[in-house]
Amino acid sequence: MKPFIGRATALALGALASVSLSGAEAADKPYDGMTLNLASQNDQFAAVLAAIAPQFEALTGAKVNVDIMSYPELLTKITADYVGHTKGYDLATVDIVWSGQFAEAGYTVDLTDWIKRDAAEIKVDDIYPSLMASLGGYKGKQVAFPFAGYANVLAYRKDLYEAAGLKPPATMEEFVADALKLTDKSKKIYGFVANGQKGPAVAQDWMQYNRQFGGSILDKDGKPALNSPANIASVVAYKKLFDEAAPPGAADYDWGGREESFRQGLVANMQTWSIGAADYDNPKVSKIAGKAGIMLTPSAEGQPQEYGIGGWALGVNKDIDPKKQEAAWAFIKWVTSPAVHKELNLRGAGSYLRKSEMTDQELLAKYPFLPVIATSFEHGDGDFRPRIPQYPELQDLIGGAINAVLVGQADPKTAMDDIQAKAEALFK
């Protein structure tokens, strides 16, 4: 028993000492004793965010609990929290496409004035304007602060292109031609892969290709134009790629299946979010290590050279008391500050935001594809998926129609006419 008692006494003394120490430090820590709950999407950045959060506590005294969850769970939990005013989460990661919904419902604090006030501290000029505008920005409001920018890039197989004597595609026309040429079904090599599964999976991938083919979900007045000739033509092209150049099972692929088919070496071309790019050269999970290239996504001839962007912002719950809102804002400023954000990315968050990150030698040594992301952000289009309050229903309609076309249950024109009628009803 004696050694135990000795140890216990030492522990108690240690605890007392730390209490008195923390008392002395309290003055330096403006948010001492405060706890901030952060609801986070389970993307690559989430675990890094949780690992780095204690540094904020050491600095300010505010403990940050990072609650990591899947996409549907996150949306359900924070919406329930906001609607019921239950103040469960002080901070939340906000998907690019929720901006309009959040702005209309007023769930989160409009950060516009705070950003103006603290512009010098934040170094706003270092943040890509396209990310500031689309990640949380909506009709003059900033309902969340950009945190993790993703670029839509083209991942391609350098070895297959070389073997076929082809150059990587510069336009969508070349992309389609290359995809068809590189397909050799007898050898189980396919020129193209994209999400085909019903729901958000196929909807989001098609909307990306649709933009590159020259289509648009909304017209100039912001009303749905799903059955426009350009959109129908892009559905026809998408189906042709699926029928003639994609692994047959792609009709039921979501993001996981699509990425796996690329890493398994079945596919020559795949457009994807930049966040997965670091995995292709990892021989533990990839059969194509050293063979994959990352490049800018092509656009159809005559279309402006723009690139799809997406990602996550951080929003502050409007219901929590002002002192907590202030602490939450302090956390956002800290976590997006150049040094901390770089640290996040060195730890593999794959979430870019600042121009300075793209030229940082340490990051470049680890992620040589950063210049592609930089160009994508400079000419980024965050609106190819309309960030409007009706987005969830619109995405569902598109996801059902395109999947039905891909599996031969509907023809492109009928499917798009049908969902156009339903989409119009959402805007009444």
Next chain:
Amino acid sequence: MRRDRIATDSGRDVTVVSRNGAASARDAAAFSTRWSYARKRQLFLGALAAPALVYVLAVAVGPMVQGFLYSFDNYNLIRPGSRHFVGLDNYIALWRDPTARSAVINTFLFTFGAVTIEFVLGLGVALLMWRDDWFNRIALGLLLVPATVTPLVVGLVFKALLNPEYGMIGYALAESGLSGPRGLLAEPQRALATLVAIDAWEWTPLMALILLAGLKSLPIDILEAAAVDGATAPQRFRLVILPLLMPAAFLALILRMMDAFRVFDIIFVSTSGGPADATNTLMIYGVKQGLEFFNIGAASAVSTVIVVCILIMAAAFIAVLKPARNRHA
């Protein structure tokens, strides 16, 4: 007689209530003490049950009633201001909208398909494992493994296995021409049947276990008497075993039916209701309405339909089960 016992149990200074009914003053006092004791006991038991009762009312009955009321409203959480009464519109939409109608039809097809297969296979397995020996005991343990896996994981595992490009089963099926190039889950004609098969893989063992428990509780003497009387094996099965097994069979059927009717996880992660509307079920449709679009009115209508269907199924089974139990128990 009961009066005597209760009075004694109370442990008070009360003598036995007279059996011939003589109503002395002492008896009257005893009676009142006994009565208040019984009442106290009732109150005590009520107090014990109260927390559970309040809990059930608060978390089950209350929300259910609230959901039922919501189902007559157009109520979207994102636009709470636009809430208004729409009568039966949410229910009518369930049949008028082709996607919603497919959900209703697919739910019934899935439920009856899965439960029928699971029952037939489960009964076969239970009969095979009836004899109590070491092989059967080990086999029974192993058989329960699928039922211990979370349905969501089952969905993900089968989605990977059935992938026609790199899935172990899917590749073989596509190469041999048994599945078509897109794989079973991406073909509208086969996707629902495939999901039924996956459900049967997971839940047949549970069905078998319940039926086996029923078989093991059958009175051996009746079976022996039937054998002695010269009944053949098929006759014994049809005329003796099956009728005696009815209570266990109905229990297994009703448990699985209620569960299959609410199928969600395996479909959500493997096909998301596709291809086209081939595997869209009521739960998939309801969750989408409620948790993706926050369309509480429509989602409540779906929930109400699910509850009513399950209640009807349960009532039908109980009605069938009751005479069966009276006859054989």
